Structure formats: C-alpha cells, structure tokens
Amino acid sequence: MRARATAGALGVALLAGLLTACGAGDGEAETVRFTFSKREAIPYMTKVVDDYNASQDDVRVELDTSGVDVVSASFVRGNPPDLMLANYNNEVARFVDRCTLSDLGDTRAASAIRTDLQPLMDQYGRCEGRTSALPYSVMAASVIYNKTIFAEHDLEVPRTWSELIKVADTLADEGVTPFYGTFKDDWTVAQGWFDYAVGGQVDTIDFFDRLAAEGSDVGPRSAASFEKDYTRPLEQMTQLAGYVNDDAPSRAYGDGNLAFAQGEAAMYLQGPWAFSEIAKTAPDLDLGTFPLPMTDDPADLKVRVNVDLAAIIPEGSQHQEAARDFLEHLYRPEVIEPYNESQLGYTPTTDAPPPSDPRLAGMTDYYDTGKVYQGASVLVPKTIPLTSYAQGIAFGEDVGTTMRTLDEDWARLAMRQ
C-alpha cells in the first residue's frame, strides 16, 4: 500500500516536472513533434523544418526520424507524435480503423487533394465521417525497360498481352534475357510479378470489396475468391516467369539492380526506387517504363501505385492546432512539389505537374487519368504470408493450390477478426 502511494507520488512529481518543462517554452512557441523516417528524403525535410521554424515564432517543429516500430510503440504508450508523414499501408491503417487519428477534412490541404485518390486511401481502412489521412506522395511502378536494348532489336513498347509475348520471344530468340528475375527476395516477386499480373486485369478495389462482403465464407463456393479471380492472371505470370535469367531463384534485389544496370536483361519488374540503385552502376542508362499488359485490350492498361507518404495527426496529440499549421505548410506547392520531383513521386494535389524525370514519362498519362491500382499484395493483411506464396508460385508451386490456401487463410482471418 505504502509502495503504491510512493510510486504515485513519484509519478505525479515526474509529470509535474514534464509539464513545467513544456510550459517553460510555451511563452514563445508550441513544440510539434514531426515523425518522418524516409531515409533518402531526410535532408530535404530537415531543410523544410528549419525554414518553417525560422519563418515564424508560434510553432517550433522538431523532426523525429525514428522508424515505424518506435512510432507504433508510442501509440501503445499513449504518447504518439503530433504529426506524421509515413508510408501508408495496412500497419498505419490500423490506427485509421480504430479511429485514433484526428479528422483532417476541414484543412486547406484536404481540399487540394485529387478526389479520385480517396478510394485508394479507403481501401486500407476507414473511420466513418473522418478524413484520417491525406496522401502526400504517390509512387507509380510498372515495368522498367532498357530503351537501348529495345532499339537494338527494333522493338516497340508492348500494349497487349500478345505483343508482350512477341517481344519476349524475339528477345529470347536473339539471345537477350527478356526479364531479370530476383526471386530470392520474396517481396520483389510480390511487388512486381504478382501485383502487376493481378492489377493488369483484376479491378482490385472491386475485388477486395466483394471479398470483404464474403468474409469467412470465402472459398470454393463463394462468388469472389482468390482461386476464382487470380488463377488466370497468375497462370500468365508463371508463363512470363519462363522468360527470366536461369539463376533468378538465387538472385536478390541488389543483384538484380547490378545486372540490369549492366544490360543483362531488357525488362525489370521494379518500382522507381530502383532507378537510383541502377544509376550507381550506370548513371546514363536510357531507361523507360510501361504498364505490364495482361489482356489484349490496351484500354485495360494500368499502373501500380502506392501512397508512399501520407500525413496524419493522431488524436492523442496535445498540439492539434500547431500541427495543423505545419501540415498546411507542408502542402504548399513550393514544398510538396519539389519534394515529389526529387523523390520521383507524383504530387496528389489537383493542379500539380507530374515529375519531369523522363524515366517516369511512360506512366504519367495513366496516373493523370486515374488508371491506377494498388498492389494486391499490400492489401492483404501481412499476417497472411502472401509474399511467400507469390515466391512459391515463381518457384513453380501450383497456382490453384496456392490460391486455395490463400482463400482458406482469408476465411480464417475473417472468422477471428
């Protein structure tokens, strides 16, 4: 009993100390803890924060670059950051689903966002009546191809499945590896092969809505299932996987970047993040991008996107107004547009220009007209080892069997959640 009283007193004393510490700075500026951990862009964000702090005296922003795990832990402890720019995925969506993020619907930033991106945000999770997160940077990914190799063999960018197969056959006949595969890293199979194949012919928004409606009934007799909707695209994926380098099963992401930079293959199923890695070996390599055609109708062409960064303000933050002030600053065109330009991302505001990098030019039309999808592999909760299953298929596992396993996993997850 006495011990508890002592502990209590100690806690109160500590808290009082903290409060006075906060209060001390309160006369001049309110401190906002801003979490941002995208390593490549930390120098840019540091400068944004410094400029903002110098421009006014009411709010002082502190940049916190500790990673996602630390942030999750801070939510559990009830001491979340005041503002976050973070990769938007199922892990962040947990905070959305449980309504632990404040409504950003009334901010100027929110009204500047392209409305056709909202379904992509909602795909991960929703808190009824709230705009829990705002997209800040959208990454588009598709097939990266070596323009020099294509020119040498008189090849055009394929726009249909049969054209794609023709291109691959021509390259293979002339002794060039059509695709570089890095199957040792399972995420590369899921991100590139699996997602491009599925997204190229399945409407993922509609599919996951139908799947959610089936819930724990997903299985051989349900109207929507992985087996029913994914078997065809994945059979096509295994057909394409026949055109890879012989040692694909033992090659990892780093090996792939090096080999592709050295011109060992014509096409590479990776995202724009690979450009800077490839440029380390071959800075002047002439590269382009195109969506993977999966059907014989060019109208079906789409690029895979992900919300690389989204802005959120946790409800637990004690500095809601100050955090909003800095949020508006982050969304000013002179901040958000150069950011995306430098990171090869697309700015999600309505009037922003696309990134000028010529390597992305092949995807810009699709992004501008909203012909985009989010990867199926990131929409399935991570507790289902989809990336491992995708890797298994690339290694020759039967598509039908794997999809039935996936259906069972989905049904079990729906049952217990």
Place this chain on the structure above:
Amino acid sequence: MSTLTTTPKGAARPKRGAPHHTRRVEPVYYLFLLPSLVLFTLAIPVPAIIGIFFSFTNSIGIGDWELVGLVNYVAAFSDPAIWQSYLFTFGFSLVTVLVVNVAAFLLAVGLTSRIRLKVSLRAVFVIPMVVSGIIIAYVFNFLFSNSLPAAGTSLGIPFLSTSLLANPDLAWVAIVAVTAWQAVPGALLIYIAGLLAIPGDVYEAAEIDGASRAQRLTRITLPLMAGYVVINVILGFKNFLNAYDIIVGLTNGGPGTSTRSVAMTIITGFNSGDYAYQMANATIFFVVAVLIAFLQLSVTRGRNTL
C-alpha cells in the same frame, strides 16, 4: 548440472549437510535473493501472463479490445500454416540434434586422442560458437547462392549448380548444415570434458582383456558418456525448437513457406497486427515445450546419473 558432469560411474554422491542443522535460515539470505527474484518476475513471468491473457482477446496491440474466449485457439488449431511450422520445426530439431551430436562426439573422440596440434585444433573447432548466428547465416547465404553454384557449374555437377536455398524441398538441408556448424562446438566442449573425465585405467584394463579399438569405443566410451549425450540432446533440442536467426538470414522462411519455424510465425504475427492470434500460438508453443521437457525428464530419469 555440475553433479551430472563430474560424477563418474560408481562414485558415491557426497552426503550433503552431514551434521544436519534444523536452525532457521538467516533472513538476510532472502534479501540477497530479492533483486534477482524481482527482475526475473518482471522480465519473464509477468509479461508471459499478460501475453497469455491477451491471447483470449482480439487485441491488435493498440486501441480497444474485447475478450473473445477461445476463438484464437480454435483458429490456430485449424490453421495449416501453423501446423506446417510445427512440423518443420520439430523435423528440423530432430535432424539437427542427431547431426550435431554425432559430429560433435566423433570430433571429441578425435580431439582427445593422441594427435598433433590438439590444442590449436580444438580452438579452431570452437570458433563458430563465438560468431553471432545472423552473421553466420548471411555469410553462408552468400556461399550457397553464389560460391557453391559457381563451383558446381565449373566442376560440372548439376546438383550443386543451382542454389540449395532456392530448392523448396532441400532448403532445410542448408539450414540444418549451418545450424549444426554453429552448434557443434558447444556440444563438442561438453563431450571433451566428459571424455577427459573417464579414468585411463578402465581403458588399460580393457586393453589387457584384449578389447579392440572399436570395442573400447562402443563398450566403454559410449556407455560412460551416456549422461553427456543426454545433456547435449536436451539442451540442443530446446535451442533448435527456438530456431529463428539462422533461418531469417538464410531463407527468411522461403522458398514459399517451406522453412518457416514456429518462432518466425509468432513474430510475423506481432509485426502485422495479429497480436492476439500469435499470442495464442505462443501459448500453445509454451505448453508443447513444457510437455516435451517433462517427457525428456521422465525418459532420462535414472539414466543420466549412469
């Protein structure tokens, strides 16, 4: 354990506390126990009990949760991914225990016989023990993915020319090999200690009776070493059931899901918001481990003292 490792056959156990005092224990001794008792309780039983409690909820690690009874357990028992991870973990542990103990025993016999460079050789064989598992795994990962296939190709051995780690049916062999490479030294040290404790006159007597080298090994060394074998098997099996770092570094559970251990399954659940479910899995694993411990103790009771 010290009594196990130092009592040779037939030696009478020292009679403990010959003049038996029934005097009350000095209370200050309890005070000495207190710090470690408090730390142990806070670090192990308390989190374990909290975790077991959450296995009956639908918590995802944050936010609200409610009690859901046995739902997580029912789901876990019908989850083929979990069954597969148990199957893999037990198969892997059994094979590895066998490989490690056979290799370590033979090495120990070699390293205690009259050979040159005995001491330096022992040092060489113990080195793997001091290197961290994840580093070993990454180094071997490179060897399996690049060096071995290159060697296989140039020697014209088709079996070696593709990476062992890329073969869903054989990737476990690579994991056993690397785990054994790291675990042999620990077992080796215990076997060397055991061999050195066997008195030389037993062998002399056997030699006079005309026992051959092989007979001396199977009729004298092996029976006298039974206690050490039991220790190594129990310790090894317990360690291999927790297999994690070497698998993460070598295959990360792949290709596909063919080498996912129980520990890996539990941790992926924590990282992906499936906290309560994998807590249930962890609880099941704990119960299984306790059962195995009792089984091992009852099977070996009476035999480990020779």
